[in-house]
Amino acid sequence: MAGKRLGNQTVRLETPPRIISTASIAGPKEGEGPLGHTFDLVLEDELWGEKTWEKAESKIVRETWSRILEKSGKAPEDINYIIAGDLLNQCIATTFGLRESSAPYLGVYGACSTMCESLSIGAMLVDGGFADNVVCLTSSHFCSAEKQFRFPLELGTQRAPTAQWTVLGCGAVLVSSHGQGPAITHVTTGKIVDKGIKDANNMGGAMAPAAADTIVSHFKDTGFTPDYYDLVLTGDLGIVGKAICDEMVGEQGFNISKKLKDCGLMIYDLNKQDVHAGASGCACSATVFAGHIYKEMLEGRIKKLLLVATGALLNPTSTQQGETIPSIAHAVTIEA
Amino acid sequence: MGKKMVKDFTHKEYRDYVEKKSPKSKVLANTVKAFVVGGLICVAGQLINNFFTSRGMEKDTVSNLTSIIMIFLGALLTGLNIYDNLGKFAGAGSIVPITGFANSIVSPAMEFKSEGYVMGVGAKMFVVAGPVLVYGISASIIVGIIYYLLHY
Incomplete structure (x- = not known):
């Protein structure tokens, strides 16, 4: 290897x-x-x-x-x-x-x-x-x-x-390669996971198994436990996906309930902004990390982060043809 | 769910599980809102209808004028960015009346104007309403043929 x-x-x-x-x-x-x-x-x-x-x-x-x-x-x-x-x-x-x-x-x-x-x-x-x-x-x-x-x-x-x-x-x-800032120490590349969800209005449900798969693989490959991290931050699972991911990772013997947050539940005020199950989009994890999280790491409030961006690999044609939604999640460990 | 491995879920089991975890639409509240708003749109149509009837117009003329005005109002409110908010509140209540039909044609026309008047507005205008027209007209033709055969 x-x-x-x-x-x-x-x-x-x-x-x-x-x-x-x-x-x-x-x-x-x-x-x-x-x-x-x-x-x-x-x-x-x-x-x-x-x-x-x-x-x-x-x-x-x-x-x-x-x-x-x-x-x-x-x-x-x-x-x-x-x-x-x-x-x-x-x-x-x-x-x-x-x-x-x-x-x-x-x-x-x-x-x-x-x-x-x-x-x-x-x-x-x-x-x-x-x-x-x-x-x-x-x-x-x-x-x-x-x-x-x-x-x-x-x-x-x-x-x-x-x-x-x-x-x-x-x-x-x-x-x-040079300079100051949090370091990327590990990279876990996700596999395509498809658990049969067809509803394009429920991407969190479609992506949760991919996120869980990548997080569990990350722990198994590295030997880390959830205790190693201050925060396990998923990209855009939303309310539904986050709950499912939490449960699925827990069932594999890794309790991340206290560490798990989702960018999709941070960027909007869910009670006031009428966004239903949360945020999504490439910019969801990108802006939350580049803005809020990066500052928190520079100021030492978050020291060890597992960032797990999640993606639903569908397009409108596949949805119209009744295909299920293949999903993926990639993780990087970032340490201040 | 017991101690199930991620991979052990069959597609059906996982779909049921997600279904259970997902928030449901508020069917009763949505139905009431749809009923009230849909009803009010119909009341507006009826008022226009009554107005023209009181002016002594013929029934067919009145129906045509009422439809034209309701379609105009639906299109206007779409252009003023109001109809989508009404639809968000009322759901089927504002989709089903003829104003909703106007909304379904005007909204893609606005959306795809950036692709030009031919491939944008022209080609995409009926992207939502098209199926309704195709199957609505087809059904009316079939019913018409059956009616003709039964009566002559």
Whole structure:
């Protein structure tokens, strides 16, 4: 087995890369939520002066990229790779937003798990000696996602109680071989798990088994127990998915009830903001980590974090054809 | 659920389990809201109908005018970003009346305007209402044929 591997799904990074900077931009609804003050910029409206939602999402990507360069004092030529993705077909929000980035780009798609997928690849590239600075970035936009995956915004329909609200925003993380910041020490890459859920309005239910599978594999591969962590933070399981994930991991002998939180339940005020089962979208884990969690780690309130971004790998065609929803979750250990 | 391994769930067992864990729609409250709002929309239609009838118009003209005005109002409220909020509250109460039909055509037209007037507005306008038209018209033709055969 390759020297850095632990078990089937996990690698241990020998020279843990540091997260030396983050940047985040969020929409108005996210700004009104409990984490509103943790984002670098909160937009006043969903279009941000653009003509289409797609263009607006690209602008958010472009500005987040500029902001992380600015905050870290890096020039585009200092960045060896941008690893990024979003939810729109062929990831156009990302690629159009990074058209003028002039840095090597790798596009990734893991639905809402993309943040941890890009962090995993970025951290391994840096630890492997292939890069000094990697920017990992993901975005999502409520309006462009609704348009692609569901119904027109002005259609007078009711959302299911299990439905989740796609986060409007973008988060970027700079992973580096040098500098100060929390370190990425382990990477657990998820397997595709499909337990037969067909309801696209219940993504939390579809993704929970994937999250549970990755978390349990992580504990088994590394020998860690839940006690090792201050926080096990899933991406966007929402109310339904989080409860199921908690129970499923518990049944495998790892009690994470006290450690488990979900970004999808943190970014909005569920009692006031009418988002039903919580938040979702690539930007959910990206903005929560880049904003709130990164600050908590810098200030020492969270020392050991297992970040587990979760993704439902469906599209509208597969839903219409009655397919079940394959899901995935990727985990990274981040230690301050 | 006992000591079940994640992998041991059959699809059916897992679906039942998720179903149990998921919050349910508030059927009674939703039904009452739908009844009230749907009823009020119909009352509005009836008032328009009565108004034109009182002006001495013929029954067919009155029906046509009432439909046209209700469709216009549905489209207008959609354009003013009001109908979606009404729909969020009333559910089927605002979907079923003819104003809901107008909403289902205007909302995709607005949404896909960014893709142009041909492939956007033109092609996507009936993306929600299309199936209703196809099967509604088909059903009326079939019923018409049966009616014709029974009566002549």
